[in-house]
Amino acid sequence: MTIDQLIEFCKPVSLEGSNPETLGKLCQDSRVVENNDIFIAISGIKSDGHNHIREAVANGASVIISEKDVELESDILHITVKNTRKLLGPLAQRMVGNPAKKLVLTGITGTNGKTTVATLVWQVLTKMGYKASLLGTVEKRINQKRFQSKLTTSDPIELANDMRQIVDAGSTHLIMEVSSHALSQKRVSNLSFAVAAFTNLSHDHLDYHKSMEEYASAKKMLFNSLDNKSWAITNVDDPKGEWMTNSTPAKILSFSLKGKGLINASIISSTPDGMVIKVDDTPFHTPLAGDFNAYNVVQALLISTALGLDGSKVSEVLGECYGAPGRLEKVAHPDSIPGVPTIFVDYAHTPDALENVASTLKNLKSKRDKLIIMFGCGGDRDKKKRPEMALIAEKYGNRVVVTSDNPRSEDPLEIIDDIMSGFKKPEQVTVIPDRAEAIKKTISDANQRTMILIAGKGHETYQEIQGERIHFDDREHALTTLKQKNGHPETEEVH
Numbered sequence: 001m002t003i004d005q006l007i008e009f010c011k012p013v014s015l016e017g018s019n020p021e022t023l024g025k026l027c028q029d030s031r032v033v034e035n036n037d038i039f040i041a042i043s044g045i046k047s048d049g050h051n052h053i054r055e056a057v058a059n060g061a062s063v064i065i066s067e068k069d070v071e072l073e074s075d076i077l078h079i080t081v082k083n084t085r086k087l088l089g090p091l092a093q094r095m096v097g098n099p100a101k102k103l104v105l106t107g108i109t110g111t112n113g114k115t116t117v118a119t120l121v122w123q124v125l126t127k128m129g130y131k132a133s134l135l136g137t138v139e140k141r142i143n144q145k146r147f148q149s150k151l152t153t154s155d156p157i158e159l160a161n162d163m164r165q166i167v168d169a170g171s172t173h174l175i176m177e178v179s180s181h182a183l184s185q186k187r188v189s190n191l192s193f194a195v196a197a198f199t200n201l202s203h204d205h206l207d208y209h210k211s212m213e214e215y216a217s218a219k220k221m222l223f224n225s226l227d228n229k230s231w232a233i234t235n236v237d238d239p240k241g242e243w244m245t246n247s248t249p250a251k252i253l254s255f256s257l258k259g260k261g262l263i264n265a266s267i268i269s270s271t272p273d274g275m276v277i278k279v280d281d282t283p284f285h286t287p288l289a290g291d292f293n294a295y296n297v298v299q300a301l302l303i304s305t306a307l308g309l310d311g312s313k314v315s316e317v318l319g320e321c322y323g324a325p326g327r328l329e330k331v332a333h334p335d336s337i338p339g340v341p342t343i344f345v346d347y348a349h350t351p352d353a354l355e356n357v358a359s360t361l362k363n364l365k366s367k368r369d370k371l372i373i374m375f376g377c378g379g380d381r382d383k384k385k386r387p388e389m390a391l392i393a394e395k396y397g398n399r400v401v402v403t404s405d406n407p408r409s410e411d412p413l414e415i416i417d418d419i420m421s422g423f424k425k426p427e428q429v430t431v432i433p434d435r436a437e438a439i440k441k442t443i444s445d446a447n448q449r450t451m452i453l454i455a456g457k458g459h460e461t462y463q464e465i466q467g468e469r470i471h472f473d474d475r476e477h478a479l480t481t482l483k484q485k486n487g488h489p490e491t492e493e494v495h
Contacts, residue, residue: 001095006038007079009094010065010087014080017072020062026095026157027056028088035060040084040091041067049084065091089190092160099163100191103171106303107178107188109219110199110235112353113296114177116288117199119324120300121175121307127317128309133166135159136177138324138459142169156187173307180218189225195306196222196250197233197299201240202352216240226250231306235295236261253306255298257291265298267291272330272342272364284315287322290360292353296323326458328357331478340485341372341446345474347458349378349405351388354455358396365451373397374442375455376435377419379410379464386415387422394423397453401430403438405456406464435463436477443481454478 001009003019024037030052033039039056041049041064050068057064063077064070065084072078081087093100106121108114115137122141125132134141140149142165154162166174178196182188201216223232223245230250234241237256245252255263268276274287277294279301286297297318304314331343344361348354354375362371373393377386393400402419404412412433420426432438439454446452454474457463463472 003077006063009091010079010081012079012081014069015078016080017077018075019077020075023063024060026092027061028155028157030056030059030061033059033061036062038063038065040065040088042084042088043067085186086189089156089160089186089188092156093163093190096160096164099160099167102167103163103174104307105191105193106173106175106195106197106307107191107193107222108176108197108199108303109178109180109183109222110197111202111350112348112356113199113292113299115347116293116296116323116327117197117299117303118175118177120296120318120321121303123321123323124300124304124309124314124317125173125175125307127320128313130173131169131171132173132175133169133171134175135162136175136324138326142166143171145169154187156190159187178222180215183221184218188222193222193226193230195231195233195303196226197303198223198235198238198241198244199295199299200235200238200352201244202350216244220244220247223248223250233299233302233306235299237295253302255302257294257298263298263302265294267294270364279315282312282315285319287319288328289364290328290356292356292360293323293328324459326460326475328360329458329475331475331482333479333482337482337485339448340482341443341448341450341452343443343452343454343478343482345454345458345478347460348375348455349457351385351392354389355392355396357453357455358392361451361453362396368449370398370446370450371396372399372401372442372446372450372452373455374401374403374438374453376403376405376412377415377456378406379408379412379415381408383418386418390419390422390429391424394425394429399430400428401432401438401442403431403435404433404463405435406460406462407466408464409466435472435474439474439477440481443478444485452478 022036026038027033028040028042033056039061041053050066053064053070065079067084108118118136122132122134131143140147226248228249232245232248232250233253234245236242236254237258254261257265265277265279268278268283272289276283276285301314305311326347329345346357348357358373402416423429457474461473462469
């Protein structure tokens with residue numbers, strides 16, 4: 001991109017300073033600016049990039065793009081525009097050759113299920129011979145290569161750079177999780193989605209959106225942005241399912257497990273090892289378990305068919321697709337030793353997600369078995385859901401263990417106090433603030449007639465405490481304890 005092309009693309013309100021000889025990369029974080037880079041100042045929720053323009057210049061920026069008038073040296077090109085946030089996404093794409101236009105994009109939004117649905121679609125495409133990539137909460141996948149993911153939906157600059165790598169790697173399809181934050185902050189407003197899907201809506205992120213109405217409206221932005229060549233796939237069993245697509249110009253494909261959709265599905269049979277689901281008149285097997293996963297699998301099937309894949313072949317392939325790690329993931333000792341509990345790790349960190357997983361496990365276990373639910377709540381997030389999750393854990397668990405999750409900047413004990421306020425019988429709840437100790441003691445004290453759900457972190461491999469990320473993987477701690485129990489099975493019942 002040349003200087004003249006940059007200026008023309010930005011459609012400046014005003015232009016000051018001199019043109020630099022070369023252009024570096026586009027940055028919205030002044031700390032990563034280097035010589036000749038372009039710094040675009042974005043007004044955010046917690047900080048305003050306009051306050052860091054001087055830092056960007058000191059680090060070597062030769063071009064500043066902002067909404068506000070700023071006095072700068074004459075050798076700095078200052079481009080003033082009406083809206084830097086609106087400009088950021090298209091400019092980021094243009095800087096790297098508009099890779100999004102070379103991809104078939106699928107966007108999945110909703111409170112729960114995004115990661116599982118996105119992963120299933122990626123697995124289907126890959127198994128059917130397509131070069132597909134995935135951007136989501138758990139990981140980034142560029143074809144078969146895995147990369148760490150920090151946000152559900154990256155900022156526009158990182159997103160554009162990822163897409164450039166994806167196109168260069170030969171991918172033709174990209175499946176993305178699209179968060180409400182990303183939609184309200186216009187991180188994806190410039191992208192054209194071939195398929196958009198809505199999973200469900202429940203209590204989450206109200207620390208950011210302030211109300212469920214605002215939260216729902218953010219999700220709806222994805223469907224309002226579609227064109228008449230796109231597909232909008234929605235779960236109409238959710239109270240917001242029909243509303244989510246009622247003003248989209250896209251072709252709508254609604255589905256239901258309660259007979260209310262254009263496409264109707266039902267669960268024929270269900271065990272801990274999977275389900276048989278019937279979509280219209282076609283039954284097929286999935287290794288995933290639970291009613292909530294039935295919705296995820298059916299939606300993955302419909303997304304795949306909307307992308308042009310043969311539905312009968314997709315249903316066969318789904319029998320080999322296990323979804324995302326950390327979603328009702330079973331932790332098993334490799335030697336299948338006797339006398340140990342059955343352990344599941346799940347990312348459930350909202351009331352709705354916890355109820356989905358807990359109710360599934362309660363239905364799958366035998367009447368003789370006990371269900372222990374262990375969970376905590378994240379710090380610096382919506383506090384209203386903490387007592388709600390307590391009620392749900394108490395409803396489904398024979399025993400509940402409350403521990404720490406990602407406390408972030410909050411005091412873990414204060415978070416636990418918020419959780420405890422939701423229990424009807426708090427005296428029957430075990431509190432072990434140290435998560436490692438909680439996992440070890442709970443598993444050590446359990447026997448083969450016990451099912452344990454460790455909820456909240458799932459795939460995460462860290463705990464975030466006072467700004468520091470410390471390695472922590474629920475699955476590793478659970479497996480270590482199982483190995484320590486090898487040869488020493490507990491026989492005492494869990495009460």
